[in-house]
Amino acid sequence: MTTLLVIAKEPRPGRVKTRLTPPFTPREAALLAEASLVDTLRTVAATPARRRVLVLDGAAGDWLPAGFDVVPQCAGGLDERLAAAFAGCAGPALLIGMDTPQVTPALLTVDFADCDAYFGPAEDGGFWALGLAAPDPELLRGVPMSTPTTGAVQRERLVAAGLRVRDLPRLRDVDTATDAEAVAALAPPGSRFAAELGRLRTATGR
Secondary structure (H helix, E strand, O other): OOEEEEEEEOOOOOOOOHHHOOOOOHHHHHHHHHHHHHHHHHHHHOOOOOEEEEEEEOOOOOOOOOOOEEEEOOOOOHHHHHHHHHHOOOOOEEEEOOOOOOOOHHHHOOOHHHOOEEEEEEOOOOEEEEEEOOOOHHHOOOOOOOOOOHHHHHHHHHHHOOOOEEEOOOEOOOOOHHHHHHHHHHOOOOOHHHHHHHHHHHHHOO
């Protein structure tokens, strides 16, 4: 069975979702980040897995559900931090971020029986999910992160290594206020993110 990894930042004002400000304040952006993280962790908790791991920059809070191992992110760029997350896995693993609260257990239930890797492209040119049947940190090290071509470069790295790649649906990350509105509209019933965005809109008149 697959290990599910979530790489995330502690949702503290000024440290997360800074591209949401403006129109949101740093505190409001942190509340939206926490809501997105809560939805993501709930989905991972509801997905069959051998192990669930939160790879965290910061300290865990009362938003963390039971059943997760928490490991600190290593130092270095995002490529190094993702590589280190996979290095801690002994078998098949699927990694996602905290920016796609619309994700569902069905999307995260993967089977490596006839492929070596899963790749989830993001609309901004990055990727929201990466799965490896045999985790190899070198498949991530050196990939330029946070660029419009990050996803293409990462996928090509997998192909060049001779891996059979299966693509997951393209999803939208929450980076800007426009993204937040679009993602909230796609969120499943009971979404904390959609509810928090609606509450902030009502409270501020936005």
